[in-house]
Amino acid sequence: MKANQARLDIAVGAFLLLAFATLMALAVASTNGRHNLSVEQVQLSARFSNIGELRIRAPVKIGGVTVGEVATVELDRESYEALVRIKVDSTVAIPADSSIGIYTAGLLGDRYLGISPGGDPESLKDGDEILFTQSAVVLEQLISKFLFNGQDDKEADQTPKSETEQK
Amino acid sequence: MRAFLVAIGETGWFLLTILRASGPRRDFLPDLLAQIYSVAVRSLPIIAVGGAFVGLVLTLQGYRTLASYGATNSVSTMLGLALYRELGPVLTALLFIGRAGSSMAAELGLMKATDQIASLSLMAIDPIAKTVVPRFWAAVIGMPLLCGFFCAFAILAGYLEAVYALGLDAGFFWAGLQNSVDLYDDFVVAFVKSAVFGLLGALMATHTGFNAEPTIEGTSVATTHAVVNGSLLVLVFNFILSALFFKS
Numbered sequence: 525m526k527a528n529q530a531r532l533d534i535a536v537g538a539f540l541l542l543a544f545a546t547l548m549a550l551a552v553a554s555t556n557g558r559h560n561l562s563v564e565q566v567q568l569s570a571r572f573s574n575i576g577e578l579r580i581r582a583p584v585k586i587g588g589v590t591v592g593e594v595a596t597v598e599l600d601r602e603s604y605e606a607l608v609r610i611k612v613d614s615t616v617a618i619p620a621d622s623s624i625g626i627y628t629a630g631l632l633g634d635r636y637l638g639i640s641p642g643g644d645p646e647s648l649k650d651g652d653e654i655l656f657t658q659s660a661v662v663l664e665q666l667i668s669k670f671l672f673n674g675q676d677d678k679e680a681d682q683t684p685k686s687e688t689e690q691k
Numbered sequence: 692m693r694a695f696l697v698a699i700g701e702t703g704w705f706l707l708t709i710l711r712a713s714g715p716r717r718d719f720l721p722d723l724l725a726q727i728y729s730v731a732v733r734s735l736p737i738i739a740v741g742g743a744f745v746g747l748v749l750t751l752q753g754y755r756t757l758a759s760y761g762a763t764n765s766v767s768t769m770l771g772l773a774l775y776r777e778l779g780p781v782l783t784a785l786l787f788i789g790r791a792g793s794s795m796a797a798e799l800g801l802m803k804a805t806d807q808i809a810s811l812s813l814m815a816i817d818p819i820a821k822t823v824v825p826r827f828w829a830a831v832i833g834m835p836l837l838c839g840f841f842c843a844f845a846i847l848a849g850y851l852e853a854v855y856a857l858g859l860d861a862g863f864f865w866a867g868l869q870n871s872v873d874l875y876d877d878f879v880v881a882f883v884k885s886a887v888f889g890l891l892g893a894l895m896a897t898h899t900g901f902n903a904e905p906t907i908e909g910t911s912v913a914t915t916h917a918v919v920n921g922s923l924l925v926l927v928f929n930f931i932l933s934a935l936f937f938k939s
Contacts, residue, residue: 529721536724539732543836546843547882554771554846554868555878 565611566650567595570624570637575606576660578626578635584610586639591616594637610637617647618654625658635660705898709827712820722825730791730826731833738837739844741786742779746845749773750852754859763859767867770849774842775872775881776937781929783838784888787830788921792896795826796917799900800910808901823897830896834889835882842881880936887932888925895921 575597584592592612600607612618621642626635639654648654753769799822802808811818846868853859872878896917903913 532725532728535732536728539727539735540836543839547836547839550839550843550846551874551878553865554842555872555874556869 564614565592566614566648567609567611568618568648568650568652568654569607569609570654570657571600571603571605571607572626572657572659573605574659574662575608576626576628576635576662578606578608578637578660582634582636584612584637584639586616586618586641591639608637614650619644620646620648620652621656622648622654623656623658624654626660628661701902702894702898705901706894708819709823709894709897712817713824713828714820716820719825722821723828726825726829727833730795730829731837734787734790734833734837735840737786737790738783738841741782742841742844743848745778745782745841746770746774746848747852749778749845750849750857754853754857763857764863765867766853766857766859767849767864768871770846771868771872772877774845775877777929777933779838779842779845779881780884780888781925783841783885784834784892784925785922786841787834787837787889788892788896788918788925791830791833792892792917792921793914795830795893795896796900796903796914797910799823799826799897800903800913803901803903804905804907804910806905819901823901827890827893827897830893831886831889834892835885838882838885876936880932884929884932884936887928891924891928892921895924 578594578597580594580597582594583590584594592610595609595611597609598607599605618639619642621644622639623642624637624639627638628635642656749770750766753766754763757763757766757769799808802822808818808822811821850861850864853864854861899913899916899920903909
């Protein structure tokens with residue numbers, strides 16, 4: 525009975541250890557492991573006239589390297605612009621005259637934000653707004669523009685091309 | 692309808708009884724360890740083999756479908772998300788209920804039929820605390836751990852098939868997983884789901900077993916009910932939890 529109990533304890537102990545080891549290995553090897561909870565982040569904001577399909581937690585990249593993520597997306601009730609708040613690693617000093625744009629990973633991939641650093645010696649602080657923004661390129665609008673511009677050329681341009689529409 | 696409501700009420704009451712009887716007791720830990728051994732450790736082979744073959748077939752079918760779009764490198768993304776979000780917790784729960792839930796119900800039914808539960812009461816030992824509580828907590832603790840093994844074996848088998856049989860690149864395989872599987876939204880949710888399924892499966896098994904008719908026939912009916920009702924409950928709650936967790 526005593527020996528049996530000891531064997532059972534060993535089996536259960538080995539099982540529990542192995543299970544937790546497996547969980548840790550899975551968490552490290554097969555997930556994105558958002559360990560950056562401890563990294564201090566600054567919050568910045570930016571306004572866009574159109575954000576396309578930008579989602580919460582889309583990556584924010586500088587030169588292709590992820591430095592943060594989208595925290596919230598909401599509508600500015602007065603200017604009817606999209607107000608995007610982002611969280612960026614606070615160790616990255618972003619020049620105050622940087623510009624931010626919404627890009628697409630690949631032709632049809634997910635949206636992400638790309639920051640093009642400027643040259644200002646001052647850097648953005650927590651709560652600042654990035655003023656130079658470039659909205660998302662909506663593929664359907666591009667295509668329709670291309671198609672209708674092509675027709676306009678054929679029909680001895682009676683109507684001036686509408687350049688009022690901001691992309 | 693009335694019988695259905697009564698069944699829900701009885702099951703909920705039984706859950707409360709289990710929780711109330713879960714207080715500290717002198718031989719709670721040895722009982723719990725023994726039940727973890729018979730419920731979880733001995734389910735490991737079926738979970739491992741089941742997980743490996745689910746991983747193999749998912750990789751194979753995913754590869755065939757994705758190949759027509761030239762996106763075969765996404766096969767690990769599909770494998771990881773399908774496993775962590777739905778298949779891992781649900782299939783583990785179904786295998787676990789078939790393997791361990793049925794034996795729990797049968798054991799308790801037989802204890803009832805052979806008056807062991809009545810004799811525990813005669814000895815002033817709470818039969819629920821002695822027989823039901825260790826089985827219940829062993830399942831709640833064991834299920835997420837078994838789900839971890841299931842997912843690990845499925846991913847490992849998928850990896851071996853993708854890299855060595857289908858000729859995909861090993862780097863793309865792990866990068867696809869690491870880029871798309873979120874630690875909290877996918878991975879942790881899988882184990883929360885799994886613990887809930889463990890609770891549901893163990894609750895149905897112990898409830899039907901403990902309240903079985905004290906006959907041989909009653910035991911067999913209880914075993915059937917434990918597996919059928921437990922599995923259905925898991926599938927229903929899987930939909931509810933998925934709808935709650937994956938809103939966006």
